[in-house]
Amino acid sequence: MPHPAIERARERVIHGRIPADAALLHEIAAIPAAEVPALLDLADVVRTEYCGNGIAVEVLYNAKRGGCSEDCNFCSQSARFATDVEPEPLAEVEGFLATARDAHRRGATEFCIVVAVRGPSKRVLDRVCEATQRIKVELPLTVAVSLGILTKEHLIALAAAGVDKVNHNLESSERYFPKVCTTHTFAERLKTARMVKAHHLELCCGGIIGMGESVEDRIDFLMTLQELRPEEVPINFLNPRPGTPFGAYSLLEPSEALRFVAMARLALPQSLIRFAGGREITLAGLQDLGMRSGASGIVLGDYLTTGGRADAEDFAMLDRLGFEVLA
Numbered sequence: 001m002p003h004p005a006i007e008r009a010r011e012r013v014i015h016g017r018i019p020a021d022a023a024l025l026h027e028i029a030a031i032p033a034a035e036v037p038a039l040l041d042l043a044d045v046v047r048t049e050y051c052g053n054g055i056a057v058e059v060l061y062n063a064k065r066g067g068c069s070e071d072c073n074f075c076s077q078s079a080r081f082a083t084d085v086e087p088e089p090l091a092e093v094e095g096f097l098a099t100a101r102d103a104h105r106r107g108a109t110e111f112c113i114v115v116a117v118r119g120p121s122k123r124v125l126d127r128v129c130e131a132t133q134r135i136k137v138e139l140p141l142t143v144a145v146s147l148g149i150l151t152k153e154h155l156i157a158l159a160a161a162g163v164d165k166v167n168h169n170l171e172s173s174e175r176y177f178p179k180v181c182t183t184h185t186f187a188e189r190l191k192t193a194r195m196v197k198a199h200h201l202e203l204c205c206g207g208i209i210g211m212g213e214s215v216e217d218r219i220d221f222l223m224t225l226q227e228l229r230p231e232e233v234p235i236n237f238l239n240p241r242p243g244t245p246f247g248a249y250s251l252l253e254p255s256e257a258l259r260f261v262a263m264a265r266l267a268l269p270q271s272l273i274r275f276a277g278g279r280e281i282t283l284a285g286l287q288d289l290g291m292r293s294g295a296s297g298i299v300l301g302d303y304l305t306t307g308g309r310a311d312a313e314d315f316a317m318l319d320r321l322g323f324e325v326l327a
């Protein structure tokens, strides 16, 4: 007999079609580790019921590496920390196009352009817009951008260029955010995320688990996302980068990582929940199980500053599990 909290979640999310609220997530967070496999099974059923059997595959493109003015404590691209990231200037448009072609060839349907900045300068914005226009003419890719804090004018220009989706992560709860970053605020992040929705662009908004936050923070983070209703929620697990303030943190326990993914699925049943950075290092041999914990998308390695496993291994996993890779 499954744990009563799992049964309550089944009744509410599957039969009642109502996302889990904070009280239910607290119950789920407290179920014993031995019950986690049953929780993952439920999250997998919720994914199938709400999202079908398709898995969305994405490639990230770091179009300007390092040298960022901000102090996000997990990030090796901050200019404030002595890390192994060598800053590189903004790529030329041809560089964007070559990587987008490669992403399409590798089997991705989504291409996310990332620029390590607080917010885009006119030069960055113009370059990203020009590259997006050319990618959309040439390739059948969803184009997402991650350009930091945005204004109304930025969003109008991005939408006009053909950008489909904007990534702007909240990273954690409002309460924990000051422990993650001090050079900008949670409120600024929330403002950008809300503006993305107001401009009718798809919102990709998630965060990083394993930065020392409490269970309460994780649940508050999910509740803020529930209110925002992002189309996509990327979930990263902290991969502690040498030289960053979080560089000596321990990896998240795999069962806690998967419990969180399942909680995210119960709180956000309709969203594309995507495994992003830290999947391989945190889950190691449990990645197949991870794909059965409620996620409906993956990022192919490489990530922004860290490697991943070979594409063939990920596609073999999806095939082995009977998923349909979305075209």
Ligand code: SF4
Residues within 6 Å of the ligand: 068, 069, 070, 071, 072, 075, 076, 077, 078, 115, 116, 117, 118, 148
């Ligand atoms: S997460 Fe983004 S804003 Fe923060 S330091 Fe890294 S590149 Fe800069």
